[in-house]
Amino acid sequence: MEHTGLRRRSIIKGSAWSAPVIVATAAMPAQAASPTNPDLGVLFDGGGGADGALNSVYVDLGVPATGTPMTLQAPLVMTLNVEGLLTAATDERAFTVSASLGSVSRGAYNVSTRTTTITWTLPAGTKLPKVSTASGVPDILFTFQDGGSKTTTGRIKNKIVITSVTGGTIVTPSSTPIDSSVVRDVNQGAVSPNGIY
Incomplete structure (x- = not known):
């Protein structure tokens, strides 16, 4: 026993x-x-018009090319500035912005810095494939109208600067801030491959 x-x-x-x-x-x-604070990659995929004329650019988001596709476990918030490069202009160049997934909010135009701040929010549960220009990758589309300024001669040209990300860390092509005119567009064969729109 x-x-x-x-x-x-x-x-x-x-x-x-x-x-x-x-x-x-x-x-x-x-x-x-599915990390809660994943490494991320972005691409600027622009071109389609001369700088300061009708133009468009996608900002594509995903995991780096060497990473593994995943699902967001928490919301991700990206903040971007659309900056005017014509220093003499006080008016904002007309443009629209829309996202393939999530929601986008647009701040007021700041005349002194020639900047409009955009906030893009992706909810938890969003699937992130490897970053690319393919369909199915979360992206924001900016469509710029003609950049003729009402207050001065010359055309308003714009660049996009990703200033911060909450809920993830951009590791490619660099850490924030990421300036489209510095890293340039992935589509180098386009009319405007220089990251200026």
Whole structure:
């Protein structure tokens, strides 16, 4: 009888020690595949018109080309500035902005800095493939109208600067701020491959 009791206690001890190991092992792959603060990559995919004329640009978002596609576990918020490069102009160049996923809000135009701030929010559950210009990749489309200024001669040209990201870290092509006129467009064969629109 005494031998049986010891054996039961040994089995109970063994199962108590093994249960947490099984739970931890099951949770680890899900955490690794879906981090709450993932590394991200962006591409500026612009061109289609001369600088300061009718033009458009996509800002594509995903995991870096070397990363693994994943699902956001928390909302992601990207802040971008659309900056006018004609220093003599006090008016804002007309443009529209829309996102393939999530929501976009547009701030008021700041005359002194010639800047309009855009906030793009992607909800938890958004799937992030590898960053590319393919369809299905979350993106924002900026459509710029003719840049003729009402207050001075010359054309208003614009660049886009990604100033911050909350809920993720951009690691490619660089860390924030990311200036379209510095990193340029991925589509180098376009009319405006220089990241200025």
